[in-house]
Amino acid sequence: MSPVKVFGHPMLTNVARVMLFLEEVGAEYELVPIDFVAGEHKRSQHVQLNPFAKMPGFQDGDLVLFESRAIAKYILRKYGGTAGLDLLGENSGIEELAVVDMWTEVEAQQYYPAISPVVFECIIIPFIIPGGGATPNRSVVDESLERLRGVLGIYEARLEKSSYLAGDSISFADLNHIPFTFYFMTTPYAKVFDEYPKVKAWWEMLMARPAVQRVCKHMPTEFKLGAQY
């Protein structure tokens, strides 16, 4: 029995993020399903793992963690060595490490706020409203797409200089883009990426990774409005 347990549902982006790094490093883990439709994440057993009543919860022996980005870094530090990966850049110099940190923050602070409202409007809000009928707010979508184009333009310029965001090796920064971008690519606005050929090629390179494919197979690509999983 693996000491590593992930508590949550793999269709949730933050659960997918944690699973992705476990798969990348080839660590054994157990996925403990949490029925969030039934509100199981708000019950005391889960809140003991994650006081914010969010998913995932994470346990490795006696260590309990929450916040998917922090969990992911822990996984890379504890189990990443055997996979020969240096996704955090910690085996390089502090300047290389700073560049990985910088593009990791860009994902969190610039990319996520730009792309996520489209995913919320087109997928998450219709999904969580029982009975369906919710239609995306057009002005929210348009505003987000404009913002996203601004970010993708900066990515395009960056990816003209290096294969990945933080340089010519894949890093934590690139892989953090997977969960939300995966869902964005199921919306009618996926073609926005075609305007940025370097970004599109980078995305396809990320999606071709076996670990990414193993995680994404748990993430639905078709949603029935208001029909929960």
Add this chain to the structure above:
Amino acid sequence: MSPVKVFGHPMLTNVARVMLFLEEVGAEYELVPIDFVAGEHKRSQHVQLNPFAKMPGFQDGDLVLFESRAIAKYILRKYGGTAGLDLLGENSGIEELAVVDMWTEVEAQQYYPAISPVVFECIIIPFIIPGGGATPNRSVVDESLERLRGVLGIYEARLEKSSYLAGDSISFADLNHIPFTFYFMTTPYAKVFDEYPKVKAWWEMLMARPAVQRVCKHMPTEFKLGAQY
């Protein structure tokens, strides 16, 4: 002349964050003022430092960085050793480091989204609208205060067990709370913190630090509606 340059205005929270860690480690630096009211951050000279046209820009010799949290970590790694501080927890075990990362993410993902709308509504939006007259959106403020109370309740429980968020030593996670909380404390809603005595004591302990005081003296505590700095 110091090789370290921070480009921005110290009243901006992300500029203040970078200055705070420079002050904590006692590193020499030069603050290069950027007149953001005149739009100087959007001009090509600044965009070469920060492609997102945001502040701060940061330079240390040949290294150019953006994203304040990544810059702050770089400062701690490069200059923190001499100050005898281990704010990132990198000199401890990977479990302690994970706990610092976790509370750092809590600040970014749970605390900031809860507290920042109050600061935006009460200070930033009135400040940037010329001529003043903008009044805070009451429902946005109320909703944020409710969310903030939820977060502060979790902090209170945590701070009953340890002096600081990540344990009994101050860390990167604690200090990242300074810039936005400083401005929140100038709003009429500062008294919310009185409901959480451990959190209040923690905040006062942070504010008593000489480095914090040196940075906060550049941050205004009174704003004239619509009157720019």
